[in-house]
Amino acid sequence: MRLIGKLAWMALLVNLLLLFARDELDFVYQAF
Amino acid sequence: MHLLSFEFGVLALATIVWMRAVRGETRALGFALACAWFGVSYLGANGLLAAIGFCLGGYGAALLARWDGRAGACAVGLLTALFVYLQGYVFLDIFLPEAWLTRAVAVAGLSFLFFKIVHVVVDHGSGSIPELSLHRYLLYCFNFTTLLMGPIQRFQDFEAQWEGRDEPLEPTLEAHVDAFNRVLLGLVKKYVLAAYVARYALMPGAEIEHLSVARVVAGTYAFYLYLYLDFSGYCDVVIGVGSLMGIRPPENFFLPFFSPNVAQYWLRVHRTLTTWLTDYVFNPISTRMLRGELLGRHPLAVTSFAMMTTMCVAGLWHGTTLNFLLFGLAHGIYLVVFRVYESVMQGRLGRARFARLRKRPAVQVPAMALTFLVTGATYVFFVLEPDQLAVLVEKVVSA
Numbered sequence: 001m002r003l004i005g006k007l008a009w010m011a012l013l014v015n016l017l018l019l020f021a022r023d024e025l026d027f028v029y030q031a032f
Numbered sequence: 033m034h035l036l037s038f039e040f041g042v043l044a045l046a047t048i049v050w051m052r053a054v055r056g057e058t059r060a061l062g063f064a065l066a067c068a069w070f071g072v073s074y075l076g077a078n079g080l081l082a083a084i085g086f087c088l089g090g091y092g093a094a095l096l097a098r099w100d101g102r103a104g105a106c107a108v109g110l111l112t113a114l115f116v117y118l119q120g121y122v123f124l125d126i127f128l129p130e131a132w133l134t135r136a137v138a139v140a141g142l143s144f145l146f147f148k149i150v151h152v153v154v155d156h157g158s159g160s161i162p163e164l165s166l167h168r169y170l171l172y173c174f175n176f177t178t179l180l181m182g183p184i185q186r187f188q189d190f191e192a193q194w195e196g197r198d199e200p201l202e203p204t205l206e207a208h209v210d211a212f213n214r215v216l217l218g219l220v221k222k223y224v225l226a227a228y229v230a231r232y233a234l235m236p237g238a239e240i241e242h243l244s245v246a247r248v249v250a251g252t253y254a255f256y257l258y259l260y261l262d263f264s265g266y267c268d269v270v271i272g273v274g275s276l277m278g279i280r281p282p283e284n285f286f287l288p289f290f291s292p293n294v295a296q297y298w299l300r301v302h303r304t305l306t307t308w309l310t311d312y313v314f315n316p317i318s319t320r321m322l323r324g325e326l327l328g329r330h331p332l333a334v335t336s337f338a339m340m341t342t343m344c345v346a347g348l349w350h351g352t353t354l355n356f357l358l359f360g361l362a363h364g365i366y367l368v369v370f371r372v373y374e375s376v377m378q379g380r381l382g383r384a385r386f387a388r389l390r391k392r393p394a395v396q397v398p399a400m401a402l403t404f405l406v407t408g409a410t411y412v413f414f415v416l417e418p419d420q421l422a423v424l425v426e427k428v429v430s431a
Contacts, residue, residue, distance in 0.1 A: 006206065010209065
């Protein structure tokens with residue numbers, strides 16, 4: 001259960017980055 | 033190369049895999065190559081060579097300190113002079129001719145490197161680091177997770193983890209997920225939260241002629257918050273990467289905005305800097321002074337003097353201009369005032385009663401707010417140049 005919570009936290013952090021750090025993650029957007 | 037760049041990601045990932053898969057001297061070679069790549073990317077070839085030269089000077093100083101304490105002290109003095117020169121402190125204008133002030137190389141992160149080197153020299157001299165091999169020392173100095181900034185790791189801690197005597201990460205999936213989440217949290221702090229707060233912050237070198245006093249105050253506190261998010265975010269990333277790699281840098285931040293007083297604040301913000309300053313500036317000064325017959329009778333005066341000196345060093349470590357000295361002086365005054373207050377209150381109420389009083393929420397919450405306000409105000413010295421500080425004073429007086 002704790003592991004699932006941690007994985008959900010990870011997913012949230014990744015989403016926050018993809019949403020709000022677009023300039024820095026330009027290479028990701030370019031690649032896909 | 034920034035922390036979210038493709039290059040940094042590849043470097044971090046490749047080093048983690050290498051450090052976990054390979055053992056022996058080959059492991060050190062791969063780590064050294066990763067550090068060299070990082071060093072060249074950030075410092076440039078000339079900067080990296082200058083940094084290597086500086087570190088080799090430090091190694092010589094450490095050997096000298098082991099051989100003879102006085103020779104070691106002289107070597108530390110020379111290193112400090114070289115550091116001051118390379119950093120280009122403004123007061124050098126008074127002592128040196130103008131032609132000498134043109135620096136051939138500027139080395140980013142030199143202040144972190146300098147403190148790491150002084151620690152090694154002093155500890156090797158005193159025997160706290162019994163063996164100091166050159167290659168291990170260079171790996172410690174150029175460890176890419178803490179080369180430019182971040183926690184100031186001690187050599188003993190680095191060596192214990194390098195040799196596997198101290199495992200930074202439990203061999204469980206959960207621990208690995210935690211470390212990875214730490215990296216992500218750091219990136220969110222730095223590239224999402226800090227970037228958001230930066231919109232409202234006054235950045236160093238700001239011009240405030242057309243701004244109201246309220247806007248300057250709000251901008252300064254926003255900068256305070258920005259600096260915390262940016263730096264603690266960086267620390268989170270390198271602690272996460274370091275944990276996965278097998279060399280975890282120490283913790284550096286413990287919710288500093290919840291500090292109930294200024295002394296606690298310095299134990300919660302950039303803690304590795306505070307412990308360094310305590311070990312290598314505050315303790316030597318206070319211990320030596322307390323041994324004296326006259327000064328030994330006035331411990332509060334000695335502590336106050338040692339705190340002021342330590343905070344001035346802390347201020348000048350942050351930057352090369354008069355502003356940073358003022359920042360250090362302000363924090364020194366805060367610490368002295370707090371120490372005197374604590375001493376008076378303990379005298380009046382007794383230690384136990386004063387400790388109970390401090391734990392009450394009705395005292396703690398206002399104390400936290402006051403600490404936040406007074407510590408945040410000093411960041412005006414980070415933001416405004418002396419001429420702009422004069423403009424601010426003029427605005428406050430005329431308001």
